[in-house]
Amino acid sequence: MIACTLYDKLWNAHTIRVYDDGTTLLYIDEHFIHEVTSPQAFGLLSREGLDVHDGRSTVAMPDHNVPTDAMRRRRVWPCGQVARLHSNCEKHCIRCSPVHGRRQGIVHVAGPEQGATLPSGSVACGDSHTSTHGALGALAQGIGTSDVANILLARSIRQKRNRSLLISLEGRLRPGCCAKDVALHMASMVGAGGGAGYCMELGGGSMGRMPLEGRMSVCNMSIEAGARFSLSGADNPMLNYMHARVAHRHCHRAPCKMPMDAASDALAQHSRMVAMRADRIEPQITWGTAPYMSSSVRGRVPDPMAIPDPRYRSEAEAALDYMSLEPGMPLACLGVDFVFIGSCTNARAEDIRMAARVVSILGGRVHRRIRGAIVVPGSMASKAQLEREGVGGILTRAGFEWREPGCSMCIAMNSDQLAYRERCVSTSNRSFECRQGPMSRTHLASPATAALAAITGSVCDASSLAWT
Numbered sequence: 001m002i003a004c005t006l007y008d009k010l011w012n013a014h015t016i017r018v019y020d021d022g023t024t025l026l027y028i029d030e031h032f033i034h035e036v037t038s039p040q041a042f043g044l045l046s047r048e049g050l051d052v053h054d055g056r057s058t059v060a061m062p063d064h065n066v067p068t069d070a071m072r073r074r075r076v077w078p079c080g081q082v083a084r085l086h087s088n089c090e091k092h093c094i095r096c097s098p099v100h101g102r103r104q105g106i107v108h109v110a111g112p113e114q115g116a117t118l119p120s121g122s123v124a125c126g127d128s129h130t131s132t133h134g135a136l137g138a139l140a141q142g143i144g145t146s147d148v149a150n151i152l153l154a155r156s157i158r159q160k161r162n163r164s165l166l167i168s169l170e171g172r173l174r175p176g177c178c179a180k181d182v183a184l185h186m187a188s189m190v191g192a193g194g195g196a197g198y199c200m201e202l203g204g205g206s207m208g209r210m211p212l213e214g215r216m217s218v219c220n221m222s223i224e225a226g227a228r229f230s231l232s233g234a235d236n237p238m239l240n241y242m243h244a245r246v247a248h249r250h251c252h253r254a255p256c257k258m259p260m261d262a263a264s265d266a267l268a269q270h271s272r273m274v275a276m277r278a279d280r281i282e283p284q285i286t287w288g289t290a291p292y293m294s295s296s297v298r299g300r301v302p303d304p305m306a307i308p309d310p311r312y313r314s315e316a317e318a319a320l321d322y323m324s325l326e327p328g329m330p331l332a333c334l335g336v337d338f339v340f341i342g343s344c345t346n347a348r349a350e351d352i353r354m355a356a357r358v359v360s361i362l363g364g365r366v367h368r369r370i371r372g373a374i375v376v377p378g379s380m381a382s383k384a385q386l387e388r389e390g391v392g393g394i395l396t397r398a399g400f401e402w403r404e405p406g407c408s409m410c411i412a413m414n415s416d417q418l419a420y421r422e423r424c425v426s427t428s429n430r431s432f433e434c435r436q437g438p439m440s441r442t443h444l445a446s447p448a449t450a451a452l453a454a455i456t457g458s459v460c461d462a463s464s465l466a467w468t
């Protein structure tokens with residue numbers, strides 16, 4: 001028998017048909033939609049006089065532009081794209097977690113949390129961070145709007161098979177370092193487009209010890225290195241995570257069984273491998289306008305003149321200009337105006353607990369130079385859980401704002417925006433120009449680094465805290 005990668009196994013299991021041009025028609029088990037990329041797809045179907053094939057295989061979540069301010073949310077919502085999502089779902093019998101419902105959340109946080117992601121299944125969503133669900137052993141991918149329409153219509157998508165890139169992590173992470181530091185380090189090693197055409201598979205002992213939520217953060221950011229898919233093989237932590245959630249599965253199908261061979265065969269050949277040592281990864285922060293422009297918090301802003309590749313050199317020059325940073329400046333001690341703890345990368349309960357832990361270790365309150373420090377849980381369920389545990393209280397007593405779930409300042413599609421030229425430490429995944437508001441300056445980092453920045457008013461090394 002030929003040794004197969006997990007990607008190949010899942011791909012083969014979902015293949016409906018292979019065409020002469022080498023493309024494959026893949027079957028999609030689970031389809032998620034949100035308010036931003038679904039209206040065009042519903043519009044396309046209705047213009048063509050077509051109907052949704054089976055609304056029950058789709059789950060809808062309003063997340064991108066819902067206000068996270070409780071008052072604002074109560075007063076005027078649902079409206080705009082969210083109201084259209086609600087009405088499209090009603091019309092086509094699609095389960096929707098309404099904006100005021102207890103199942104609402106960011107689709108990549110609330111979906112897996114509610115057991116809607118099928119391990120060994122195929123998942124698609126009109127959102128590039130759908131790779132997150134690969135942490136549960138699902139063949140999960142972000143798709144474009146026309147594919148959203150195709151899946152609503154025929155539960156299938158036609159595409160080319162990718163290659164497999166093994167991201168191997170061995171050793172133990174230092175105290176104060178977490179999956180987000182791994183993800184940023186991975187992005188800097190692989191480069192902006194280095195993962196294009198690959199499915200990233202997480203491997204190595206350290207990935208195996210990483211909690212499922214951490215693996216989701218790493219899979220979430222594979223697209224930032226160009227990889228549309230990322231995957232983690234089945235193991236006991238994954239099975240335990242799923243079993244704890246299938247009871248809450250809000251789905252018409254029976255709870256899934258995950259085969260334990262849902263992993264790459266021992267002798268499987270990956271097309272490429274990137275090896276990382278966990279014990280050498282320090283807390284990371286981005287200095288530029290892309291996730292791959294990251295370095296250790298204890299490092300210095302790089303000198304573009306020292307970058308041999310002319311394309312990367314000019315990108316670095318433009319980024320430093322936009323971020324108002326000088327080559328050689330130490331990153332630690334950089335003054336910060338705003339802190340955002342949220343997004344589908346880092347708004348799970350574990351992430352927010354880590355932020356609260358920093359606050360408890362340090363004591364004190366949000367620094368007076370910080371204009372705002374907001375914590376936006378990724379789902380109603382994690383928000384309620386954190387409130388029961390007293391985590392919400394720790395953060396609000398320290399001066400953080402405790403918001404309602406949504407994408408919020410990750411994408412600034414509502415009033416959660418930075419002011420002109422403000423500098424923010426953010427736990428999200430993208431830092432391009434104006435992502436968090438006009439001329440906003442974003443430094444991506446872990447929840448620990450973000451909480452530390454809120455209390456000290458500047459970028460600091462989270463591994464220097466007394467974690468034990």
Ligand SMILES: CC(C)[C@H](C(=O)O)[C@@H](O)C(=O)O
Nearest residue numbers: 036037064126127128129411
């Ligand atoms: C709005 C949506 C299409 C987009 C994505 O696909 O990723 C958004 O979620 C983002 O993070 O930029």
Ligand code: SF4
Nearest residue numbers: 129343344407410411
């Ligand atoms: S939280 Fe950010 S990255 Fe995630 S889906 Fe929303 S906008 Fe996209």
